[in-house]
Amino acid sequence: MRAPGQDDLGSVLVGLLHADLRRGYWRVAIRHYLMLVACAYEVPDALREQCLHRIRICTPGELEKIRVHVAAWRTCCNSDGS
Numbered sequence: 001m002r003a004p005g006q007d008d009l010g011s012v013l014v015g016l017l018h019a020d021l022r023r024g025y026w027r028v029a030i031r032h033y034l035m036l037v038a039c040a041y042e043v044p045d046a047l048r049e050q051c052l053h054r055i056r057i058c059t060p061g062e063l064e065k066i067r068v069h070v071a072a073w074r075t076c077c078n079s080d081g082s
Helices: 008-023 028-039 044-057 062-076
Strands: none
Touching: 008 028, 008 044, 028 044, 028 062
16 A cells, blocks of 8 residues: 555545545545545545445445546556557
8 A cells, every 4th residue: 555645646635535525525535535545545544434434325326436437537547548
């Protein structure tokens, strides 16, 4: 696992996750959480627990939509332009 402070992306995603949860934007928070997980960043315990709770109560359809968006984002990030 990489600590979020190791580069700008991790720090930005943790900041967005924190803001999402504070504002009650739990679907966006789950998306940012899964982005952090996909990039192997450590997620602060309090934020991780809140996201895991929301994932457990998320409908399968909602969760699938979020996972599709995260997978597309990850594919875009891994693209080498060829």
